[in-house]
Amino acid sequence: MRRSSAPSKTGGRFCPPVLSMNKGEQKISPATTGSPVENAARSTKSILSLIAKVKQSSEDIPVEPSSNASPQSTEDSNHLNPPGVLSESVFNQESPISLSTGSKRIFNVVYGKPSKKKHKTWEGDGILEVGEKALTLKDCDSNILGRGSGKKNSELEEGSRLFVGSKEVEIIDAVTTTAIVASNKRASDSSSPPPGPLKRPKVSGSLRPQISIGGLRKPLTPVTQPYDPLVLPEPDLDHQWQFNKSGAHVNRVTVEPRLARVLRPHQREGVVFLYRCVTGLRDVHHLGAILADEMGLGKTLQCITLVWTLLRQGLYGNKPLFKKVLIVTPSSLTRNWHQEFMRWLGKEYIHVFVVDQKNKPKDFLTQINVPVMIISYEMFVRCYDDVAATQFDLIICDEGHRLKNNSIRASTLLNQLPCRRRVLLSGTPVQNDLQEFYSLVNFVNPTILGTYTEFHHNFEESILASRQPDCDEDVKAMGESKANELSQVTSGFVLRRTHAILDQYLPGKHEYVVFCKPSQLQLKLFQSAISCWEEGEKKVSHLAVITALKKICNHPVLLRDRDTDKENDYLSESLCEELSQLSGDQVVIEDATKLLVVTALLHSVAQAKERIVLVSYFTQTLDLLAALCDQYHYKHCRLDGSTPTARRVEIVNKFNSPYSENSVFLLSARAGGVGLNLTGASRLVLFDSDWNPASDLQAMARVWRDGQKNSVHIYRLLTTGSIEEKIYQRQLSKAGLNEVVVDPSHPSAVKLSDEELKDLFSLSEEEHCLTHRMLPCTCQGQGDVPQPVDPPSVTRLCQLSASRTNPHSQVFRINQLFQWEHYRQPLPIQLLQSMGLQDAGLFITFVFRNTLEIKPSDLQPT
Missing domain, CATH: 3.40.50.10810 (Tandem AAA-ATPase domain)
Incomplete structure (x- = not known):
């Protein structure tokens, strides 16, 4: 398939009127010299043989005789000029002479299916025989493609379009007398060796094969890739x-x-x-x-x-x-x-x-x-x-x-x-x-699984009871038995x-859970929000307090975005009034340490010429991050709930393009946290968390997926001791439940009691990391990979050897913190540099890190 303004992919069939010459050579136009260069590519032996077939069965093709010439004199003149050498009479002509046998003319054409497109795509090259009332279209192998009638021959010229049978045809040029006579002479003179073929000039960078102009067309050999056929099971x-x-x-x-x-x-x-x-x-x-x-x-x-x-x-x-x-x-x-x-x-x-x-x-x-x-x-x-x-x-x-x-x-x-x-x-x-x-x-x-009542009695009660840390051995054994039974029923x-099977296909991944020290303003507003709920004059809903605390974690200025619920006016007014007294109307980056961490990371990303995705569940937080990017002149794009569905794929494709000018992608986890491929970025920050662990995991999976070429760094930011850390702790419990039902190969999971999960509103100002204290873990936070109190089963998703060089080089679920590295203040400078946060070390209290780096030696069994 090709467009009419370019040569055919079959190669060697059509040359443009002016050939490109080497540097310093003069370009010669056939229109002024009379040279048959424009038809040289067309005058192949196959085409000439095709033309000869439609004539009478004589060896010489008759040419229109002139008044002072005879057939014998024409033949003698051809003997004076070897093939490829133009006679003086032809050279001095101002235009090519079209072949005419009686009332027929022959043209070089391209053909294709009828279409109304402005830029037509053609199927191939052919020739058109034009009679007095009949038209015949043939391909270069002399196969008839269609016939037509009723076209006035005198109107046909270069560039004309017409329909012949079921094909649309565009005329390229007329076949000249000189080419036919010269070719016919070459075909009939069998006693002398054939001259060397004329070759198309080499064009730098062209992918088209070099085909001899005078040679026969070579059949195309299909290129096949070896593959293992996938035959699906047959019915029994x-x-x-x-x-x-x-x-x-x-x-x-x-x-x-x-x-x-x-x-x-x-x-x-x-x-x-x-x-x-x-x-x-x-x-x-x-x-x-x-x-x-x-x-x-x-x-x-x-x-x-x-x-x-x-x-x-x-x-x-x-x-x-x-x-x-x-x-x-x-x-x-x-x-x-x-x-x-x-x-x-x-x-x-x-x-x-x-x-x-x-x-x-x-x-x-x-x-x-x-x-x-x-x-x-x-x-x-x-x-x-x-x-x-x-x-x-x-x-x-x-x-x-x-x-x-x-x-x-x-x-x-x-x-x-x-x-x-x-x-x-x-x-x-x-x-x-x-x-x-x-x-x-x-x-x-x-x-x-029966009715829900039956399912609750047969499975749910026992499994949930066995997940409590204080359950006895009988309850635990019964729960494990029911979990295995449920998994067996549903496994069909x-x-x-899990992602472990992609180790050999994807680059390395570095995951961090970063605990950020709250600012003094945040601590005061935390206490005020909790006091309003506990001791306020008016009743304040739990949801209002949770929303206010999450806003304070992102940045206190977000409290000024009032909720439409009048029931929450009392809490909002109290917090906004205190915010104005403590900080005035200015938005200060230092009032939210998570924003300070992001600022330091953006500087590192810009210096490394990488790209980053910033994810949040709040559009107001995305507005804040956009203002931060504007302040430091980082070009960014954004996808949230207000982005039209038709434009979302376009925005993603532009960001992933290697020529994109945007280094930051602002993403709403609600609108774009699932299914999107943002492999143009090598870093992702989850700025705030959701109660549902699946939502967070979906959002964090946008960059480490098929198509990613670079090592990936994924950051989850949490405000130390705040409600964000309590949300994260609850996520650990939910993720553990997920493994019991659908992934029984990971029986070890972190367990938190119901009492610990209910402690949402308490604020701890002295702990570096409440989650680390509650694991329980006895490490000193110096980058160790500690062992859990109850060692996990030896069953692993994939065990190649007992002597792997990197025992923690696997894709662990978010709740397997015992197999992550633990770091506390003071943080090693090497860690901060690898994270791109060397300028934010004072604002970070604790880091969990999981590194996946697959080396060839790791995959060699012993």
Whole structure:
């Protein structure tokens, strides 16, 4: 395929009117010299043979005779001039002479499918034979492509466009008499050796192969990449009895090479897993699955492979298993899914319908050959009736942990769709409690765990009781037994892989939990907020106090953004009045130590010419960070809830571009914390935390994923002794619960008592790190990797050797702090320099660090 202004990819068929010459040589135009240079590339032996075939079966091609010339004199004149040498008569002509045999003329052309595009794309080169009333289009191998009639021959000239049969044709130039006569003479003179071929001048940097102008066209040899075919499992007799009652032929379903080549081993395993679930090969009565891989393992690609394979193939007969597929995602990921379909398949193979303000779900019914609908959860709820009008064969729910609550409308409506095949994607299927896990399982495979009452009695009670630090051995053993039983029941349709399998593909990762010393202003406002709640004249809600304390942690100035809830006016007014008395109306960076740490890090990033992502759950905090960037002239871009969905992919792509001028990406964790690939950055700061550990893990996974080329540094900032540290402690407990249910290979987890978790509003001003004191850990905070009081099981996710050079060089979950390095004040200068925080050491009280650096020697078994 090519455009008409450029030579064909078949090479050697068309030369522009003026050839580029070496430096110092004069450019000669055929228009002024009469040279047939412009047709030299066209006068190949194959074309001339083609032209000769349409004439009478004589060896000489007749030329229009002049009044003073005879055929014999014409032949003699040709003998006087060897091939490739122009006669004086031709050289002095002002224009080429077109070949004319009777009433026929022949032109060099390009052809392609009819199109109204301004910049036409052509399929290839050919020749056009123009008779008095008939037109014949042939390719360079003399195959007839089409015929036409009715065109006036006198109107045809260079640049003319016309339709011949089913092809649109553009005339390049006319075939000249001189070229035909000279070529015919070469073909007929078999006694003399053929002259050396004329070669196209070398063009520096050209990828087009050098093809002899006088030689035959060489067949193109396809370039193939070796790959291991992915053949999917065949149905057994029970499956055939259930789904193939008509006795249709059993097919051999395979993944197409374009996808099989790019799938990594764990993704191949995931495709087979999903295939077994949705086809009923695993269980003919339950056709759902949960793909619970951690972020960055390619869940989207695995689903695209499944969808494309079963849109084209089926287990029985000649029918594909899927006709229509529904993909429901967060609004920020609809365009990302479309982009992934185009990346792996291309618009030539599949058309995807993305529901937005212009494309309505009801329009999907009228679409032909558009099998996939992508829609956001919000739009799905709004347009449920239109979506339900289509019979879908598969439903995929991305970030499916949104359906953890059965009472929300999206979950209720999705359950009403009459589609048994359901795939749920989630990096963290258990976020708060086992009831949420039950909701997700019940969505993909209804009733497989019984009713919720039965599930609570059989599993939930025992597992939660065994998670309490003060439980006895019998309760602990019963809980572990029930957890193993639950994991065994769900393992058939829940697949969980961790980041450890990406070690060989991704660069190093450095994670830090940084505890920042609160400023004096922050300490005073903490005390005032707690006093208002405990001793205030008016009742203050718990939520209002929590919100106020989190704002103080980010920066006290955020208290001036009043809440709309009148119930909280008393607390807001009291704190704002005290803030004005203590600091006035100025915004001082030193009033929030986390902001000081970020300022120091931005300076280091700018000096190293790296890029950084700053993540927050508050738009007001993003405003504050944007003002900080403006003050120090750091160019930045931003994505939050107000960013139009259609622009989000464009913003991300521009930031990831190596030519981007933006060094800082301001990201709202609510709007863009899931699914986005920000591999253009090598550092990420989570400025504040959420109660849900999954939200934080999703946000922190934006930079360390496929496509990342640089070593990554990820920072979680916490204000020491404040509510932020209490939130972090609660996250440790939730993450531990997640491992029990879906990742039983990590039985060791940090445990915190209920009493410790309830201590939210207390403020500790003297401790360097409350979390370190509560682990419990006896290390001195000098960079040690301590051992837990109860040593973990020897079972590991991947154990290559008992003598690894880096025993802590694994991807640990956030709750495995016993296997992280512990640092307390005074912090080593080497640590601060590696973190890029050498100017912020006075404001940091404690650091947990986990380093993943894979070396070739680490992967060699002994």
